[in-house]
Amino acid sequence: MNAKMTWLDDPEVFGVNKLAAHSDHLFYPSKEEMLKKESSLMQSLNGVWQFAYANNAKERPIDFYKPEYDASGFGSIEVPSHIELNHHDKIHYINTMYPWEGHIYRRPVKEDTPEGIGLFSEASYNPVGAYRTTFDLAPGLRNKPITICFEGVEQAMYVWLNGAFIGYGEDSFTPSEFDLTPFIKEQGNVLCVEVHKRSCAAFLEDQDFFRFFGIFRNVTLYAKPELHVEDFYVKPELAEDQRSGSFGVEMKLSGKVVKGTVKIYLRDQKGKELLAAQMPASEKVIFAPVTLEDITPWSHETPYLYEFLIEVYNEANVLVELVPYLVGFRRIEIKNNMMLLNGKRLRLLGVNRHEWSAKTGRVITKEEMVWDIGCMLRNGINAVRTSHYPNQIPWYTLCDEAGLYVMAEVNMETHGSWQKMGAVEPSWNLPGSDKKWLAAVLDRAKTNFEVFKNHPSILFWSLGNESYAEENIAAMHDYYKAVDCSRLVHYEGVHHNRAYEDRISDVESRMYARPAEIIAYLENQPKKPFILCEYMHDMGNSLGGMKDYMELFDRFEMYQGGFIWDFIDQGLMVNDEVTGAQVIRYGGDFDDRPSDYEFSGNGIVFATREEKPAMQEVKYYYERYK
Template sequence: MQANLQWLDDPEVFRVNQLPAHSDHHYYHDTAEFKTGSRFIKSLNGAWRFNFAKTPAERPVDFYQPDFDATDFDTIQVPGHIELAGYGQIQYINTLYPWEGKIYRRPPYTLNQDQLTPGLFSDAADNTVGSYLKTFDLDDAFKGQRIIIQFQGVEEALYVWLNGHFIGYAEDSFTPSEFDLTPYIQDQGNVLAVRVYKRSTAAFIEDQDMFRFSGIFRDVNILAEPASHITDLDIRPVPNANLKSGELNITTKVTGEPATLALTVKDHDGRVLTSQTQTGSGSVTFDTMLFDQLHLWSPQTPYLYQLTIEVYDADHQLLEVVPYQFGFRTVELRDDKVIYVNNKRLVINGVNRHEWNAHTGRVISMADMRADIQTMLANNINADRTCHYPDQLPWYQLCDEAGIYLMAENNLESHGSWQKMGAIEPSYNVPGDNPHWLAAVIDRARSNYEWFKNHPSIIFWSLGNESYAGEDIAAMQAFYKEHDDSRLVHYEGVVYTPELKDRISDVESRMYEKPQNIVAYLEDNPTKPFLDCEYMHDMGNSLGGMQSYNDLIDKYPMYQGGFIWDFIDQALFVHDPITDQDVLRYGGDFDDRHSDYEFSGDGLMFADRTPKPAMQEVKYYYGLHK
């Protein structure tokens, strides 16, 4: 198969040769590697050779050939944004598409046109291109194994070659993309070529309120899989009605040769609670395990059990060890139309959190993530909406450990397709009811579910943000309901299409709704509990009216709290030659017209993670309903 540039123009082509999404578990050769690191993972982070092209027509066409002369290429750091490395245009924009007012462009298969638009992005003057090259050798532990490459985040369209052979294509900037390199891998001198386009048809459904970057902005790893390997782990801990006992069901997917799987579950103190052995390949399911004297997971006591599965070959040689922490908890929407977690009414003291670092943009570190967790705990914040995309893989484990509820959101926002300068005008809304966009958004729901399905911190799946609503989003909800009965589903945009409210969202979710309007809803025989998915827009000297929302919590059980917009400013440090100081710059400060200017600065913290005075209000009022 050869790469096709026209895939950029087609919403029905969003993954080619990409491996199926799976659980986010780690695997090691033995337990000693839990501390030293797995021999089965090799990071390709660091310096890559790089070429920047302003348009697809200017790209180095054959750069992926092993004998290509790349002496004129620059060097770029991975992970990193192309724009922050000095190429292209830094641009922030809120609701509109970034090309509006410059290029006429509409989503394919809309406006009564049942066709593609040739050259929509593949021959576009505003579609910058990054061509990356990396040479690597295989470590001894990798030789003779199945070799997978994992890109944890690439914005926005990704083509991959190895040693001159086309490997695959992927979109969906914020979920991992994996490809099998095995047919073309060499022990030494491998040439990995990656081409990243800033825009494809995915741009119509990745129109989030954020700086618009491109490039390989999350980790890149080479993974080796032993002869028998657990590719997926599905953990189903279910408390009984008394919340004192429960059962655990675990299913794995094993690739390669049939293997023996030895499972052990320990409590937080390391005591063995149960063990079991199963043999097989493909889908391997363990017998139901019963638990007495459960410790429930909650924000107050985020109790995690330790699962370990050892994989042995036919000669009982240990091939790999898979550890995973999991928790028991319940999430229920009862007949009284109130959400309960572990038999207690749910109160969300939440924030919306973009991933951000003032120096590196959406390239954030473990230190950044841990600092955010500590800030949340210190200020009585008990919930995070991953606005408006899946976060880096470690974030979900950190929230499990800290007891932070998660609303795990899909990478979906098509704001510019239905709201124009404040007016609701969905004439070319996508995904809408459009069958040509259905597979792409279902794939995004599937990826979000598969990667993060085992995390007790996730109590809501969120279908996306500000994308209006239609049959395609209803189908996303149906996907989650079919696969997961342990969580609820959230979506705000159905407020504009009330005829779909019985099929989309378990909650009445609104943005920036006035307290008196919430009261009117709650006193009018409502059908769903109410949740503010965005409120208290913390821009300028905002956040002075928290008490009026807090009072609703005490008066109306169906009012379940909300998520403040938002947690941290999106701003970048720039050196000012006049003052000779590093200063923070916001939307509109980079000659990036058009712009929503300081709308990028509406966080509870400045972009350098310094809390604003408003954080004091949050700590006080959120502390009243811990």
């Protein structure tokens, strides 16, 4: 067995040769391209790839990454897509348990036991997808450093270019980037990706959803100009008077940084220039905060965004890169145990949202995202929780523009490790306090922060979902507090382990607490404002008790709302075997066991993006309590 296969079993190996996570900005070589929003420095590799499927690592085509390999026996697959929806492997939905329960006994590698070794790398069932494509570099990418970005690959991947090993990555829902520069050619490149359905990362990705695998988000090449903005962090601060504030920027540059100039501009929506500054280029450039007056704050009611622009000039004073971004000024804080946004009591009229399409699963289009945004706005929804993983990059920009408050969740749920048959039973749980898992969960927190840190819509960093609460989650909380003082940190799992009550979450967050339980908390000298990260489970003929929750807004200032479970049904459109008609099927309809069956269908919107009757109740109360 290839030694690299053992990475699938090792929680301490979750990325090999991956580039550091960075802000989600686009960049352009000229003003003309920036205005057209078409960059000659980018090349999409989406499309039809060659593909072969195997049941496990032993049966996979081991040498397929070699350029001379005869792949004439391969089939084809669309990238991005799920392998299961291309008629390979099994479609499987499950909620709280791990998908292998009842089939095989598994426990992960931990500090005090090696029993996880071989569980995935040597499993008789751990499907593998072998992807292979060829490409020539587009003219704008030639003779420049080249990075490849995989925006989402589920669940573990190995990458080769022209026969050379490039890297390894886990964390299905955040970008994985690798440097291709030493191995790339202008023509005839052979790119190969091997995707494994399960790795030790599966212990951290036990979300309530269909368990798919494959390259399910965009694959893109980026060329870096001679002087390049690798990363930036804007600091738009709103003062207590809600009208003045400050603006500063930290950025990292690569390339020929010994000479050159960086200029920044901040303009309002009328084109008025609020800030213009420049500094010599260096690996790290810091523009100290500048005081600003007459700021228009960003909020749901007024999602005002300012135009921020970075211009990079080389030593000959030639413009080589432009980076545009939209930024907003808002202030979230807790005063007198109440959350305030821009000095006013925050009311979260929210919904949890999986990324979903009835036809393509978690491979969704921007048009579907735009529909979701519009549906939320016309029905009074002002907040969304990215349950339970980072969403596609455009989603956060759409929320900035629409004024939707975002709870940005880390890709982590370990439900099956501590809740057994409905009981809280943490005799073994992840990530717990086990040091072998600490680096992996911190990396997930860091990537979530680094990619999305510049979005004003994000009010909360959420430390994942239903993963109990011990030292490793406390370390995630401490990380966010160290890098970002402009947002709150959320985690519900502390409700199950009160020893960490003061160490993890800024808010008291619960799921499905009855109104009487909420009243008992709020009448008993509460320490923190209260929210429901999940409530009003909308399955079947549900949502009838919403009035009791909404009236709590009138009784308690520290009651600050919540997020309905959930937005859209997870149902798949298939052709019925008997009638040939297109029908929607749910968990259990694919002979998937163990399964939680139609529990995948609990949205206020059908899988086909049609509003359910329950949406009328949502609109009535959410509009009333805005």
